[in-house]
Amino acid sequence: MEGVIDAHCRDLLTREAGFDWTVTEFVRVVDARLPPRVFYKHCPELLHKNCPELLHKNRSGLLHKNRSGLLNPPATPSGIPVHLQLLGSDPDALAANAHQALRLGAISLDLNFGCPAKLVNRHDGGASMLRDPERLYRAVDAVQSAVGDHIPVTAKIRLGFSDRRLALACAQAAEAGGAAQLVVHARTRNEGYRPPAHWEWIGRIRTRLSIPVVANGDIWSLEDYWKARTLSGCRDVMLGRGALADPWLAPRIRHWQLTGHRLPPTSWPQRASLLSAYAAMQRNTLPDKVVVSLLKQWLNHMRARNPEAAQRFQALRRITDLDTFLDGLNQPTPSAIAVGQS
Ligand SMILES: Cc1cc2nc3c(=O)[nH]c(=O)nc-3n(C[C@H](O)[C@H](O)[C@H](O)COP(=O)(O)O)c2cc1C
Structure with a gap:
């Protein structure tokens, strides 16, 4: 989360088992290939690749062996993989920066088509791409073609810009472009962060796609997690503000998954x-x-x-x-x- 979840925060939030993977704040791509320092600033984990002890616990299924056969993604000190996120609309610039990220050690990339910020949208980034599924397709396709099949490219969308009419078309465009997984924040851009999150809409998308779909939006508690899973049918969820509000929310969910019991509230x-x-x-x-x-x-x-x-x-x-x-x-x-x- 931009301006909020940095490498230190990722480190702290992943010290107890719960998260399968994390995502950096977005790297804003306009038209140029960005210098390495921008990537290192957003993802210092690239610089000191942690030797992941917990990778066998990773359930995302997204981690592939890289060309040298080693599984060594940038990861938090506890070994939880960190996916580098790019935000942009220009396919060539996205492809060039995807290359740069790989050169610096990324082995997975996430594309942000959900950011609602006015400044970002005015310059055609984030959720503004949801107005045109064809452009979204071209962006994903350009990045996937640039990095090759062995590198998973994932995407994050909302349900639309001002309404939900293109929700499915955008999701299908991401899949057709080669996305290995799709996170859906269950609100339109114009809904901002206002409740409710429309988890049932994620279910409509999930049943029409063959890639894994991850439910996101308004998961603040174990009860929300159950509801989001039930309504979306998704196996996995992504936590945003809920993980900051209760830093033990992911361990709480994991504990329940493993034992069927609740952890006590965070003191x-x-x-x-x-x-x-x-x-x-x-x-x-x-x-x-x-x-x-x-x-x-x-x-x-x-x-x-x-x-x-x-x-x-x-x-x-x-x-x-x-x-x-x-x-x-x-x-x-x-x-x-x-x-x-x-
Ligand atoms: C301050 C802030 C910054 C965010 N930055 C990012 C970002 O850089 N990349 C991203 O994919 N989502 C970003 N998001 C969106 C969250 O990841 C998440 O999709 C959204 O908040 C809905 O989930 P939640 O209700 O669990 O918070 C941001 C949200 C907030 C509130």
Whole structure:
């Protein structure tokens, strides 16, 4: 998720079993081949390819052996593969950047046709491609042809731009272009992030495609996961904001899948220690004030679904000093936080 889920966040979210794979923030492709530093910034996992111990647990079925026969994708330190995501509309530029990504060590690519941002859409990227399935086909086809059959190219779509009339046509275009898997965010671009997510529409798409379809949108809890699976018929789901709101949501789902039992709710100390670990990683390279903003952003994602996070957010929202902020996070009760301007 752009501006939110970076490599540190991916690292923390995948420390406990739950995720099968993760995706980078999108690399925006306009017309030129981007320099390596752009790819490394979005996917530092390319630089220090982790030796994945957990790959045998991967169920996505997307990982192929590369030409040298080694299965060594960029991965989080826990070994969960990281797919590099490109966002663009120009087939040649996408193909050139797909090549570049491969040269730098990517062994799978994801194409974003779901981004609703006005600026991105005005320049013909993200969800604006959903207005023209033929263009979407050309983009996927160009990337798949450029990288070869041994590299899985996946795609992410919404149900349409302003309405759902082209939902199936777009999904079929992605498949015809060579996508190995399709993630469907069950809303149109104009619906933004407003509930509800129309999971039943994903089911309509899934039954007409032969590639795996992954359900996405508004999965905040185990109950949502069950509903999304039932209505879409999809085996797999993708978590977005739900994984930030409850960083143990993926392990919660996995635990239920394996045992049929529920994990207890995520406690405040678990949340505080995760946020503190995130701060410790970020402060190595970023100014303290920026780290505070990142912490507030994550706490903001938690607070809609967790009253303790809401209380902390309220108590800490004016604090700009990192150590004071961390102190506040780690106080046993929100009322113990000495609220002060720094
Ligand atoms: C702040 C923000 C940034 C996002 N950035 C990306 C992105 O870079 N690539 C992408 O495929 N989806 C991105 N998304 C969309 C999410 O991956 C997801 O499809 C969407 O939020 C719906 O799922 P959710 O309801 O579980 O969050 C972003 C969403 C948000 C809120």
